[in-house]
Amino acid sequence: MTSQDSTAGPSAFDLKAFLRSRTDRINRALDRLLPRPGTKPPTIHRAMRYSMFAGGKRLRPILCLAAAEACNGSIQAALPLACAVECIHTYSLIHDDLPAMDNDDFRRGKPTSHKVFGEGIAILAGDALLTHAFEIIALAKPTPRYRAQDYLRELARAAGSRFLIAGQVADLENEGRSVSRRELQFVHQCKTSALLCAAVRLGGMSANCPPSHLQALTRFGQHVGLAFQIVDDILDVTQSSEKLGKTAGKDARAQKATYPALLGLDASRRLAARLTAQAFAALALFRGRAAALEALAGHLLRRDR
Numbered sequence: 001m002t003s004q005d006s007t008a009g010p011s012a013f014d015l016k017a018f019l020r021s022r023t024d025r026i027n028r029a030l031d032r033l034l035p036r037p038g039t040k041p042p043t044i045h046r047a048m049r050y051s052m053f054a055g056g057k058r059l060r061p062i063l064c065l066a067a068a069e070a071c072n073g074s075i076q077a078a079l080p081l082a083c084a085v086e087c088i089h090t091y092s093l094i095h096d097d098l099p100a101m102d103n104d105d106f107r108r109g110k111p112t113s114h115k116v117f118g119e120g121i122a123i124l125a126g127d128a129l130l131t132h133a134f135e136i137i138a139l140a141k142p143t144p145r146y147r148a149q150d151y152l153r154e155l156a157r158a159a160g161s162r163f164l165i166a167g168q169v170a171d172l173e174n175e176g177r178s179v180s181r182r183e184l185q186f187v188h189q190c191k192t193s194a195l196l197c198a199a200v201r202l203g204g205m206s207a208n209c210p211p212s213h214l215q216a217l218t219r220f221g222q223h224v225g226l227a228f229q230i231v232d233d234i235l236d237v238t239q240s241s242e243k244l245g246k247t248a249g250k251d252a253r254a255q256k257a258t259y260p261a262l263l264g265l266d267a268s269r270r271l272a273a274r275l276t277a278q279a280f281a282a283l284a285l286f287r288g289r290a291a292a293l294e295a296l297a298g299h300l301l302r303r304d305r
């Protein structure tokens, strides 16, 4: 079996219908959980909603719901956790696009927040989404194994100075210098894997999963997270800005360390496939209940945007 075959995923699972229905549930929940656009002061609430409903793929919250379902949990219980993760993710994109960071004009196919609302409001919209994530997560119901503070700690840790922020700091400090594969892996694990991993762990926690399942979800999240970022690096080289909804080819122009730059395109593709196969292997103990997670991992590997 080639690495390509081993990531083909189950054919019976209707991923398209799954993505459609879960995206719809998440969008409705986000609409309910965010302050209405007219709430005073309207500018900030419009800016929060502008980025939140700009057409993101909702991968992290979908993974959160799929993890809950793999652990026999309910979508309803996982939804506040899924939405909190999406708030953190959207905040990080708004701030990453700022002139002081990546200075990007387009995101999710639309002008970035600072282009529409100005830099001050964009910074505040990111801050507000970051803060709102914790208000939303406080709505999640505790289970016999996991308390409200376990959810809080999980999200704060992934978004904090040892993971998400650490990755961004390392990324900034790596600019203009040559970077080893280990250093690049550190950036990707912190910037991308940590939040994705928290998303699946929170889904499992909302379903009161036992420690063995939480461990399996952690391994799954780490492998899928890294594979996702490698594919993101590949798409930056191979796809157009129109397709990606953001400026393509920026990494190469900025001579940024990426997997394709370090290993070449073919080796990067092989590595992403190997990591996805490892993610599948981590799901073995779910014995067929993780069809959605499997299909999602395969989809993330094969995605074109």
Ligand code: GRG
Residues within 6 Å of the ligand: 055, 056, 057, 058, 059, 092, 093, 095, 096, 101, 108, 164, 165, 167, 168, 191, 192, 229, 232, 305
């Ligand atoms: C805290 C400012 C700050 C940054 C933290 C997450 C991050 C570091 C920066 C965001 C930009 C970036 C390249 C992140 C890597 C993860 C990634 C590929 C994000 C894009 O995720 P998608 O494709 O985006 O899921 P959509 O728009 O579909 O939600």
